[in-house]
Amino acid sequence: MQLRVTFVAAARSSPLLAERFEDDRPLDQAGWDEVQRAAPVLLPLAAAELRYCSPTPRSRTTGDGLGYTPLVQLALRDCDMGRWRGLTLGEAMAREPALVDTWLADPRSTPHGGESLLSFISRVGGWLDTRPIEDGDRIVAVAEPSVIRAALVYALKAPPSTYWNIDVRPLSTTTVTGHAGRWNLRFDGAGGQPRRV
Numbered sequence: 001m002q003l004r005v006t007f008v009a010a011a012r013s014s015p016l017l018a019e020r021f022e023d024d025r026p027l028d029q030a031g032w033d034e035v036q037r038a039a040p041v042l043l044p045l046a047a048a049e050l051r052y053c054s055p056t057p058r059s060r061t062t063g064d065g066l067g068y069t070p071l072v073q074l075a076l077r078d079c080d081m082g083r084w085r086g087l088t089l090g091e092a093m094a095r096e097p098a099l100v101d102t103w104l105a106d107p108r109s110t111p112h113g114g115e116s117l118l119s120f121i122s123r124v125g126g127w128l129d130t131r132p133i134e135d136g137d138r139i140v141a142v143a144e145p146s147v148i149r150a151a152l153v154y155a156l157k158a159p160p161s162t163y164w165n166i167d168v169r170p171l172s173t174t175t176v177t178g179h180a181g182r183w184n185l186r187f188d189g190a191g192g193q194p195r196r197v
Contacts, residue, residue: 001133003139005131005139005141005175005177007175008042008172009168010144011032011061011065013058025058027062043067045140049138049139050071051070051071051140052072052139053141054077055074059143059144060072075126078144078146078147081114083112083113117163121160122154128151129181145168148168152176152185
């Protein structure tokens with residue numbers, strides 16, 4: 001049996017340039033308004049047999065706002081950024097430019113004292129591979145964009161450096177189909193047209 005796992009990117013809680021590592025701020029009013037505008041398009045995903053979310057406040061609020069009532073999954077948490085937690089990339093670069101360069105270039109490195117990119121991708125992939133097939137074939141998971149990027153790198157068996165080339169927009173959807181060890185990226189559209197969110 002094949003699973004269909006649709007990831008929904010959490011709504012944003014700040015402007016993109018102010019995104020922080022392991023950002024645990026709740027949705028702001030603009031983010032909540034985005035959820036309400038996207039709800040008519042994304043609500044049908046609530047029919048999934050299993051509904052999950054990352055443990056961040058904005059993922060939980062996004063899932064609840066879309067009517068999913070998702071279960072929190074700790075394995076879908078953001079990458080542990082150690083001492084860079086709460087910083088923007090620019091702030092980390094200003095403090096430790098050589099270490100940021102190392103982290104961006106080497107997926108096994110942990111200059112921040114947290115989790116390596118490779119470990120993060122493996123953790124998220126392990127979650128994907130252990131979804132219970134017998135409980136239903138449709139799953140929706142509201143997650144941080146970084147988690148969705150990690151899931152895609154894992155599912156496609158792409159090199160870890162691919163992570164930096166994937167752009168996941170707030171409230172966008174990404175679907176993978178398959179089962180443990182064999183995943184495919186799926187693009188859907190209504191009547192042959194891309195879906196807009």
